[in-house]
Amino acid sequence: MTAEEHTREVLHRVFGYDTFRGEQQQIIEHVVGGGDALVLMPTGGGKSLCYQIPALARDGVGVVISPLIALMQDQVDSLRALGVRADFLNSTLSLDERRAVEATFLAGDLDLLYLAPEGLGVPATQRLLERGRIALFAIDEAHCVSQWGHDFRPDYLGLTVLHERWPTVPRIALTATATPATHAEIALRLNLKEARHFVASFDRPNIQYRIVPKNEPRRQLLDLLRTEHQGDAGIVYCLSRASVDKTAEFLVQQGIPALPYHAGLDAGTRAANQARFLREDGLVMVATIAFGMGIDKPDVRFVAHLDLPKSVEGYYQETGRAGRDGLPSTAWLAYGLQDVVQQRKMIDSSEGDAAHRRTLAAHLDAMLALCETVECRRARLLAYFGETGTPCGNCDTCLAPPEAWDGTVAAQKLLSTVLRLRRERNQRFGAGQSIDILLGKKTDKVAQFDHASLSVFGIGTELRESEWRGVVRQLLAQGLLAVQGEHGTLALTEASGEVLRGTRQVMMRREPERAARPSRGARSAAAPADLDPQAQPVFERLRAWRAAAAREQGVPAYVIFHDATLRQIATEAPTSLTQLGGVSGVGQAKLARYGAQILEVLAESE
Missing domain, CATH: 3.40.50.300 (P-loop containing nucleotide triphosphate hydrolases)
Structure with a gap:
């Protein structure tokens, strides 16, 4: 049997799938052959198979570095339901439980062993691994190594030890999100410069x-x-x-x-x-x-x-x-507007040097650009x-x-209000007061500070209050207005002058009158659009059976079968174990364990 035939056989026998998705096959064959890999693939794209199948196809135990101690039990349960010999070592185990897992590992009776990065840094764990036979190292959630990322974990910086102590063992690092800069940082910090990089589309059309x-x-x-x-x-x-x-x-x-x-x-x-x-x-x-x-x-x-x-x-x-x-x-x-104000304040008061704050500001600017x-x-x-x-x-x-509209005049009015409050009254206020002035509202605060005498008082009645809040929000998003101080008062920026002088146009977004509603294809999963009405009751009976089985075993329902598999079973209504074994997601272990029960549910549904 060739390496390609072997991996396909594992895919079908263990996981119940007939075909690989995207670049899964190339990644798996590369790692099975002993190569290092850096994999960027969206959530739900099938990253786990990219290290699970090589771990089953190669000699030894696949060691998975995962930051998710709280979820290791569920990950192991899912693999055991497939007939895979999996276990974990982390701080939740008692001494006796840990020794039992270590003995199983050393005996070669495991296919996959999950470790937390903190655990890998313990010398005793490293000595244990040196005594066993390792098929590969998988570094899950690899973006955690990025120091300016959203999920930075300091212990990930110590994972270079994998290449240093086990230079001949292939490594595969995987993440569901990485900009080109984070991608490069992962390769650098994990010493994966010689690894083959696989970057799948980040599009999730569903x-x-x-x-x-x-x-x-x-x-x-x-x-x-x-x-x-x-x-x-x-x-x-x-x-x-x-x-x-x-x-x-x-x-x-x-x-x-x-x-x-x-x-x-x-x-x-x-x-x-x-x-x-x-x-x-x-x-x-x-x-x-x-x-x-x-x-x-x-x-x-x-x-x-x-x-x-x-x-x-x-x-x-x-x-x-x-x-x-x-x-x-x-x-x-x-x-909303307060989100922008709050995030700007958090950046200004954050720990770290100016470069760190610039990085945070760049991240926020990109998020604001997506919103606007x-x-x-x-x-x-x-x-x-x-x-x-x-x-x-x-x-x-x-x-x-x-609608995109020319908000230059509105921007000039708002910026002029902030400027006059500062220059003429030596005052700074948040967005609410500036908007009240523009709308000509005679509030207690307007009266208290005599803001009705300002030349900008009442010059903005062409827009509603919600629209003015949108103007403020978009000026903040475009860096034409700033937030300062503990109370989030408004201040001009260097770029504000260009708008006030009329040398810079400001285009803005106007929200549609009616919010977008989902297309027919985006209906609730309670009644999937692609499920035949006759199959719907069968699907619900299968879900009820799955829920009972999950409760009995103390595992999540998806460990038994995913909805997609149950829907295919409900649609095709197989009448034999052979037919049921042809359904996507029904591997040999699950067929042996649940096949008769499923056929019984289907027979009762006729």
């Missing part, structure tokens, strides 16, 4: 990207869930712990099952909430960015952000947790990762194109 102006964001979120994602599993990201708690409580009060997750909760609560989210259907996890990396739940139908992410990389990584199964999913973000674009969101997102894209026809700017 995800619909939508960014809406903030207007009571929790109510907006509730509308999204009730109208488009009733009963679906999803993740809601908030910037602060307090916002997480309040949002989760709000959703529960509205009858939506939701759980909080943030670093302020005790470890037991976090672990319990994460386990429930992975194991139960239809739960909403409300979380800070402390949650999500490595989450392998395939049926997350939406990811919502109630606050502006700090970078496009972080946003892409977080939204990529939706729709890992390839079914239609939603990435929804509510974004009048072009296709998907094309803009792909361009950030160095990839050319064409209008997708399925994001909000494609479905309901916003």
Whole structure:
């Protein structure tokens, strides 16, 4: 049997698939042959197979470096369900449990061993590995080595030890997100300069990207869930712990099952909430960015952000947790003026030198450009990762194109207000006061400071208050206005003068009157558009059987089978084990374990 035939045989026998996706085959054959690889592939693109199959095809144990101690058990459960001999070593094990895993490793009775980067740095662990036979090293979530990235983990910097101590063992580093700069940093810091690089498309066509102006964001979120994602599993990201708690409580009060997750909760609560989210259907996890990396739940139908992410990389990584199964999913973000003000203040007060703050500011500028674009969101997102894209026809700017308008005069009025407050009154205020002055509002604060006597008072009545807030937001996004001080007061920048002098045009985005609604293909997963109505009841019975089996075994439902596999079974209605074995995702181990039960469910459905 040739190497190619061997890897295909493993793909079918263990994982139940007949064909590789994208560059999977080239990557696998390269690593099986002993080569190093750096793989950039989107979430849901099949990265895991790129090291799991070589680990099974080569002699020895595949050692996987993963930062996700809390998820190692689920990863191992998934592999064991496929008949793969997998285990992990981390701080959650007792001394006796650790010794048992070590003995299994040394005996050569493991296919895959998961380690945390912190554990690999322990000399005893390194000595253990030197006594065994290693097939390969897989470095998962490799972007964690990037010092200015959104998920930096200092222990990843120590992973150069792999090449130094085991120079003949192939290494494969994998990540779902990396700009060209981060890509280069990964290769440098992990000493993968001689590795072959594989960069797949970052496009996730099943995800619909939508960014809406903030207007009571929790109510907006509730509308999204009730109208488009009733009963679906999803993740809601908030910037602060307090916002997480309040949002989760709000959703529960509205009858939506939701759980909080943030670093302020005790470890037991976090672990319990994460386990429930992975194991139960239809739960909403409300979380800070402390949650999500490595989450392998395939049926997350939406990811919502109630606050502006700090970078496009972080946003892409977080939204990529939706729709890992390839079914239609939603990435929804509510974004407003206060987000921009808050992020600018956080950068100004952040630790680190001026270069670090410039890096943070560049990340934010790119995120703001994505929010404010009048072009296709998907094309803009792909361009950030160095990839050319064409209008997708399925994001909000494609479905309901916003109008681009010449906001130069409006910008001059707003900047003039900020300038006159500073020069004539030696005063600085936030956006609200400047907008009140432009609208000619005779508020208590306007009266207190006699701002009605300013020449700019009342000169902006052609725009509504919400539109003026959009002007401020876009001036901040374009660097034509700055935020200063603890109270977020407005100040001019060097570029402001060009606008005030009339030498620079300012184009702005005007939100469409009606927000984009999802296309018919983006309906809730509760009734997949490509499932025949006759097969729907069968699919639901299969899901009920899967849920019961998962509860009995104490594993997430997707460890049994993914929705996509159940849908194919419901559609094709196989009547024999041979026919069932031809369904994508049904490998030999799962066929032997669950085949008779599935055929019984199908027989009862006739």
